[in-house]
Amino acid sequence: MLNFSLIGAGRIGKMHAKIIKAHPKTNLKYVFDVNSKLANDVVKLIGCTKAKSIEQAINSKNVDAVLIASATPTHTKYITLAAKAGKAVFCEKPIDLNINNVNACQRDIQNFKVPIQIGFNRRFDLSHLKAQKARANKEIGELEMIVITSRDPKPPGIDYLKAAGGFFRDATIHDFDLTRFILGDDPVVQISAFGGALFDKNAKKIKDQDTAMFILKSKKGVLIHINNSRRAVYGYDQRVEVFGSKGMIISNNQVPNSVERFTSKSTNTKDTLHFFFIERYEQAYKDQFNEFVKCVIKKTTPKVTFEDGKNALIIANAAYKSLKSGKVINVKF
Ligand SMILES: NC(=O)c1ccc[n+]([C@@H]2O[C@H](COP(=O)([O-])OP(=O)(O)OC[C@H]3O[C@@H](n4cnc5c(N)ncnc54)[C@H](O)[C@@H]3O)[C@@H](O)[C@H]2O)c1
Known part of the structure; x- marks a missing residue:
């Protein structure tokens, strides 16, 4: 024990x-x-x-x-x-x-x-993992594009925003890590970032963003698009597309139930998505913990290391540099 x-x-x-x-x-x-x-x-x-x-x-x-x-x-x-x-x-x-x-x-x-493991739980989501494996075993041929959509259901309060340290370091950091995970040994070399406070007064007040888009490029030339929002009225929107010369894998949104409604007003409507991360990534949180326990017992190196935590922050910092300067920034690890 x-x-x-x-x-x-x-x-x-x-x-x-x-x-x-x-x-x-x-x-x-x-x-x-x-x-x-x-x-x-x-x-x-x-x-x-x-x-x-x-x-x-x-x-x-x-x-x-x-x-x-x-x-x-x-x-x-x-x-x-x-x-x-x-x-x-x-x-x-x-x-x-x-x-x-x-x-x-x-x-x-x-x-x-x-052993030190960092909590990038999305690496353990079974669907995202399948997308990563499709790149690693070349099921989709040569990787050409990654598209990540990550939108929260609603913005947090101002106290959370003040402590969180900015949208990119708090939220997008998951997507920067997921990008690195899918790319494998092909590092991110460039990033350009856009963002603004389009709807959340609190974000505006503290000069944070509630909406953002990023384009990244890897050393081998793979193009990555990430888009984030602090508000999606239909639930926690989490999608990952991995596109290559032989096809595409989509890790799509998951819903709490499979009900579809057909009425006189509409057909084929479904319930909203999982509310937020605790519900959507329940399996991933458990699997990341299982992995950590395995590493401690077997004395092996964790799959998500301190270095991974540091590298995701380096990309987030480069994203802020791009946002401020309006330029494409070279990423150096
Ligand atoms: N991996 C994920 O999906 C995920 C999701 C949410 C939060 N997080 C991260 O988890 C951390 C906590 O986030 P949260 O949403 O639970 O925030 P929270 O505000 O709900 O909880 C933070 C807790 O830390 C306590 N705390 C503050 N200073 C402390 C100190 N000096 N010693 C001990 N406890 C202290 C607070 O009292 C509070 O109970 C953050 O770093 C956040 O980025 C990760």
């Missing part, structure tokens, strides 16, 4: 707590959150212990692994503490919003050889 400490008992932390509890080889020992009420909620839900301090949560001898799901600016500090304590680390994306902090963290932990 692997004993876990969970740091952060918010939206995604609570979901991870349930996954840890449900896994046959893991146990949630401690939860820690600066918001005591949220930590108590997880204690009630799971039956674990509320850690008195971050030190107790991370350093306790009976803890094997730490799952970091606290607010983004806390990640590097907790990764470093956990690595120094010799604990395996699963950390939510992004590692940090500032590349200098990511580099400093990488230097600080380089001598502590613990």
Whole structure:
């Protein structure tokens, strides 16, 4: 049995707590959150212990692994503490919003050889995975284009927006990682980004974006289009198209049920899509955790590494440079 400490008992932390509890080889020992009420909620839900301090949560001898799901600016500090304590680390994306902090963290932990996996859950979605495999085994021939559509159901509140660090580093970072995953060993070399606040007053107020489009190019010349919105009235819109010389794979939207309505007013209408990420990527969140547990037990390298987290942030930074300058930016890892 692997004993876990969970740091952060918010939206995604609570979901991870349930996954840890449900896994046959893991146990949630401690939860820690600066918001005591949220930590108590997880204690009630799971039956674990509320850690008195971050030190107790991370350093306790009976803890094997730490799952970091606290607010983004806390990640590097907790990764470093956990690595120094010799604990395996699963950390939510992004590692940090500032590349200098990511580099400093990488230097600080380089001598502590613990497994670290970053929470890019979309790599584990079975349909996206099939699209990636179709590229890897050349089922679609030579890869020529990737098209990713990723739109949230509704914009978050202003407090979330202020803490999130910008649309590209908070949301598009998933799509930058998915792009790198599908491309395999063919790196992104250029990006151009457009964005604006078209409908969300909060995004406008803090000079963030709610709508964005990106064109990227890989070293081999593959063209990638990503489009994002903070609002899709029909639900969480997640589609990936992988196009090549021998055809195309589409990882399409998934719906909670298969009902289709035929009435005097319309035919073939379906219910709205899954509400948001927790519902749409339920299987992916479980599979990414299974993978992490496997790596810790078998002492293998995680499939989504610290370096992957860093590289997605490098692309997001280049996207902001492009947005500000109106130019195509060369991406250097
Ligand atoms: N992979 C995904 O699909 C996904 C989805 C949502 C969020 N996330 C990431 O997960 C992280 C948390 O996001 P969320 O939506 O759950 O946010 P949230 O605001 O609901 O939860 C964050 C929690 O961190 C706690 N916290 C803040 N400072 C802390 C500290 N110093 N020590 C311990 N706890 C602290 C807060 O009290 C809060 O309970 C973010 O980094 C976010 O980017 C990833």
